[in-house]
Amino acid sequence: MKAINIQSYTSTPSTLLPTTVPTPRPSPSTPLLIRITHCSPQHADLLHAQGAHQNNNAKRGWCHPPFVLGYDFAGVVAAIHPAASTGGLQRGDRVFGASIGAFAEYVAVTASAVRKVPVGVSSAAACAMAGQAVSYAAVVHVARVRAGETVLVSGASGGLGSACCAVATAVGARVFALTGDEGKAGVMRRDGGVDGVVVLDGGGKWVGEVKKATEGRGVDVVLDNTGMVDDALRCLAYGGRVVVLGFAARKGVMEGVKMDKLLLKSATVTGYRFGESGRREPGVLEEIWKGYVGMMESGKLKPILYGNYRGLDDVGRALGDLEARKVYGKIVIKVSDPEENAKL
Ligand SMILES: NC(=O)c1ccc[n+]([C@@H]2O[C@H](COP(=O)([O-])OP(=O)(O)OC[C@H]3O[C@@H](n4cnc5c(N)ncnc54)[C@H](OP(=O)(O)O)[C@@H]3O)[C@@H](O)[C@H]2O)c1
Known part of the structure; x- marks a missing residue:
């Protein structure tokens, strides 16, 4: 698959381009394979690419090269590991969430990393709200x-x-x-x-x-x-x-x-x-997501969308615009169509 793969930290995230890396497979620890339809760069992605985030810390962090960049995404469940619980999600469900590796065509995630896109909300809007x-x-x-x-x-x-x-x-x-x-x-x-x-x-x-x-x-x-x-x-x-x-x-x-x-x-x-608080208190995290998704469903939360970005080739441009402080609200990059079938 194509992905923005960080082989080593870079001081110029705006020059990043997609390369070909192995497509992840669903596993017992990350049982959901998501075909990414949208991704949304944020400030923390710039820091991750530069090695300047606390997650990059050599001793305490968990994000070290090589890794696929990106956090917030929306997509479609493309495959499920048979031996794992998936929180009721099924193949073909439209989902949104956050997990390292989102600037890619596919990402394998835990069931707790994603939620179903609320009825009446577009995948692009859900992606903008994921983080x-x-x-x-x-x-x-x-x-x-x-x-x-x-x-x-x-x-x-x-x-x-x-x-x-x-x-x-x-x-x-x-x-x-x-x-x-x-x-x-x-x-x-x-x-x-x-x-x-x-x-x-x-x-x-x-x-x-x-x-x-x-x-x-x-x-x-x-x-x-x-x-x-x-x-x-x-x-x-x-x-x-x-x-x-x-x-x-x-x-x-x-x-x-x-x-x-x-x-x-x-x-x-x-x-x-x-x-970190979500990792330490999963019960509270569930409560937070319930309240947050409820607010999205009620129509009280609508993202402000910035610009027009298509394909993983546009990730570098998006990161450059974020770095230059041009952006307001959220950039959402369309990676593929929600209606397409998985090309596995
Ligand atoms: N606590 C957490 O769990 C958590 C989770 C995710 C992200 N974060 C952090 O929260 C912060 C905001 O994240 P975000 O995703 O909302 O970022 P963002 O979309 O890039 O927004 C940051 C805002 O900060 C303002 N700003 C002021 N000086 C800036 C500078 N030198 N460079 C960039 N922006 C500047 C900008 O508004 P103006 O240009 O109008 O000033 C910009 O709109 C980041 O530091 C991020 O790492 C924290």
Whole structure:
């Protein structure tokens, strides 16, 4: 099969091209063979390709070359190992999920890595939502956002950010989106369904705008996708919560946080690593997926889709666009048609 195979880490993910690798087979540990119809590059794929993600850590990580890149996908169940439980999934079912190896024609996965595409949802939309259960979990399970609270989302136009905005809005919060430029602010005003948009400036004037929008009180919750805890604490109301989800803006350099601000505001700062918490607490993960898929089915979560990408040849271009910060919402690359038959 064709796949984006990482033989060694690369500093230029935009130049990656598909090569031919062995097609995976269903096995007792990964019993479902999925024919991939769509895949969706995310920030973590850039880090995986560069060897800059915690999953690449030589001692603690599990993602080392050679490996097939990619995480989020939608596809069709093409084959099932006879000796394994598949959670009720059958050959031909349309599914979506996340598992390393998604930038390929086929991937073999565990039953818990995929869910059936909800009725009325397209495979492309499901693919765009595959990685965003993180956002649902952060809003509902970690920050425990309540109706009427105010929420600020950093990196709001990004994959996790736009889904954080949608989930927080769905639970009845007043949501403010923080974006890097006026273009992305426009997208969030038009398609983000949020109550307000604040554009970052080089200085700290934008913090004043957040305060003004909250009648001087500050926000109850900051969902931080970019690595800005110090700034988040400046925007926070007394007793507020910050959830650290990612460091998209930090280029690998972690920030120092002024601890007195935590004390003075009686603030809570919580880190959240979705993959690891799911491995440690599978029961909670199931609960998260149930709630998240339910929200998708109710029509409250609709992805914002960016650009037009077709085939694995377009993975490099997509990663380059992500790296250049051109992208808002999610890129979805169409790899094959859901209606085709498996060519095994
Ligand atoms: N906690 C978890 O379990 C988990 C799971 C998956 C991913 N993550 C992490 O969460 C973060 C967000 O992921 P994502 O998939 O939503 O990424 P994404 O789609 O690329 O969005 C990131 C957003 O951050 C903003 N940003 C600010 N400075 C940036 C910079 N220097 N480079 C790139 N983006 C920058 C961008 O918005 P503006 O241009 O408007 O500022 C962009 O829209 C990443 O750090 C990712 O590794 C965490």
